[in-house]
Amino acid sequence: MSGIPILSLMTFLPAAGALLILAARWSSSGQHPGHDTGVKWIAFIVTLATLALNLVALTQFDASLPGFQLVERVAWGAGLEYHMGVDQMAMALILLTNFLMPLCILASWNIEKQVSAYMMLFLALHTLMQGVFGAMDIVLFYVFFEAGLIPMFILIGVWGGKNRVYAAFKFFLYTLIGSVLMLVALIFMALMAKTTSIPDITAFAQQGGFSKNLQIWLWLAFFASFAVKMPMWPVHTWLPDAHVEAPTAGSVILAGVLLKMGGYGFLRFSLPMFPDASAYFTPLVFVLSVIAIIYASLVAFRQTDIKKLIAYSSVAHMGFVTMGIFAGTEQGVQGAIFQMLSHGIISGALFLIVGVIYDRMHTREIAAYGGLVHRMPVYAAIFLLFTMGNVGLPGTSGFVGEILTMVGTFPVNAWVTAGAATGVILSAVYALTLYRKVAFGKLENPALATITDLNAREWAMFAPLVIGTLVLGFAPMIALDFTKASTQAILAGYDVFGGR
């Protein structure tokens, strides 16, 4: 492999872009009329370049090898290391991040308030999200994991909707309380294993380094953090608030990437490091997952705000992820990873879809719409595709994730699978109802008479997402083969159900 630290390069490129924007802002004081557009272009090009670097990194990456690749390791101090590397699961999630980011910048093209600050925060967030998935040092992971709160807090708080301050505080404090408990557990583990390297701690744990009793406490501390991030019922309540108030691109990133950190955390830490505790708590996670799936679907059905509806549907879909992960079977975990990727694309697309009409009408009330298919046929078609993806129609990526997690869970616990399957029906109820109310019917609201269909920028935004969801729907093996090696590595240390 070449000596270029491509992983760090791609992780920190957006941060460098943020500094560039800062420098530009500094030198021109933002007075120049084209300044804001220039800033948007810088951000867009930087995110595209990151995606390009990611594709280059992909060529240096061998999907068949278990373990971490593209490893970089530099001592940092106090026993900490700057230690980066990716396995297939991490690489897939980083790719998802880099895939969504340019689209988010496009979605933010209509932002007019403090554009420089907005784009800088977004680029900083981009660096941090890649860092979370790329970190191989447990403290470095925490640094990236937690640092993401800062840009998200400001993004929601400044550029969000009416109730944004409440939502920003709720998001920040909920996540922080989970995370600090995890920090204590992290340090504790590092002190016991005498290393902060994730693979080394995993090895230490799999040799029985943590007693079962200790595992239970550590598992709970990690659970406090990841369950909030996921979010699982009953600590999901920050999500609808944050989503509703976040700007469109913020919602996309929140649903598309930040929620995945919870699932990633369970797979990276809870399962391999605390196998006994994970097995012990599996019934709890199953119950919470099924409640999340059914309850969140029912709540989604009653929403009058489109974004809130989609937010609750996210909670339901994340229920499939936690269920699949803790089933501990290969299908289950593969399905969970796939569901994360697919949900990243579909829910991201749905939030963009809301963003398109919000930009035009400045309301997210379902009642304000109706009959959009008459004025916006292309929009309606795309909306339909992603609604079907959300429901889990075969041919879209949503189907593969749901069916795999259910197949994976069935041999472990058939009742839980049955419960989750009702969720699939319920998701059809709320998603189709939403689509019917917004797209079909008569064009009754006079304000809608002049609404225009997608423009070129929006076409560019949706095209990759449409391709993504269809490709993953028809040829899921692309993703499944890719993540197989890392799934098997994770499950090698988690053999509690007899290797089913």
Add this chain to the structure above:
Amino acid sequence: MEAELVSRLSSDLVWIRPELLLAGFALSATLVGAWLGDRISGLLSGLCALALVVAALFAWQMRPAEPHLVFGGSLSIDGFSSYAKTVIALAAAATMLLGADHFARRNERRFEFPILIALSAVGMFVMVSANDLITLYVGLELQSLAAYVLAAFRRDDARSSEAGLKYFVLGALASGLLLYGASLIYGFTGSVRFDVIAASADEGGLGVIFGLVFLICGLAFKMSAAPFHMWTPDVYEGAPTPVTAFFAAAPKLAAVALLARVLYGPFEELEDQWRQVIMALAAISLLVGAFIALAQTNIKRLMAYSSIHNMGFALMALATGTEKGASAALVYMTIYLPTTIGAFAGILAMRRNGKDVETIEDLSGLASRTPWLAMLLTVIFFSVAGIPPLAGFFGKLVTFQAALDADLWPLAVIAALATVISAAYYLNIIKVMWVNPPAPAFQSSGPTIAMTAGLATLLVFPVLVVGFGWVEQAALLAASSSFP
């Protein structure tokens, strides 16, 4: 005989050159100031800053590998004290420059200001080097007396005078407690020297323990650890803002370092006894600092409670009784000082129509009025809240590491939860700056404030983050070379 004494004295004097330099400056500046009056204050401030920086360099370059006792064992020059002196002098220099700038803008130039800061710094130097109970007391009083005068520095202002008086009366009470404790310790061990006390502390019985508890109470007062914190909010609010900035920075480190010296030196054998006291102080400080700050509307009072909360972290590190704990406390304070100074630089910039404003609401909409200041303050407050990747997080990280290493996990969990509560009020400040409708802009502030805030922010991120390993090594070396 006499020649030998002189040569020993002169060789000892070399070891206290930072103290000599500052004391020499203070005394000669008093003479010059008495003669030339307040118009010389600008020059004296500059010289004082210079003297402090040189003293920091002296102290840093000394750092002996083993403790070196001077003046018959009353002062110990070692890695720990040298490290502490360096940071103290730099923090004092920064707050001194901020203060001189502030007073100059208000036309309140007084030549005494740099002198009092220098004297207080000498006091702190003596504190962190103290190797017997008398030196400890002398250092503490020198620092405190200068601080009492500073608190009442705006002598025409009722609030300032009240702050000075309150500080003095309560401080005298704490000194009394401390002296009483010291006399008990002397009575039961027969010596004031730390090394002699260390040898006989565990035979002294209950008397020594009583004395130790009184001593700790006195020191806890000086470092404003709850429940001995009552004076802090009032003094912070009443004293002129640059003086508050000074109080919030250097003396806190001096007090923590002194407490470390006392606990780890003479009373090392009594670890099991004092640990419970320190743990209780830490837990109460963490919680009081976090909860009561939630209700504050004045930003100086908020900073007071924030410093109480932060003292809780330093105490948690000291409660471990390990070398790692002592170094963690040093690292924590090293990171805490630039953060605090940066925050106060921001508070000093809060001026409208020639008046200082100091409620949190006055920061409303700062991000659209003065974006650079809002950005710097955002970084600083996120750092105090302990959010990575800012330096404040690494300060908390080392204290957590030390605490968990010593199996103090209940305290660590309390600290973790208190952090979340404290995050709420730091977030509130950030929210006010970014979200609230803009209030009228502040008067433009001089380059000193911009530079201090900028420098502090650079230290918070990225200098101390990238150089975190280096700071940690230096502190560990300082602690291990001094507490064998």
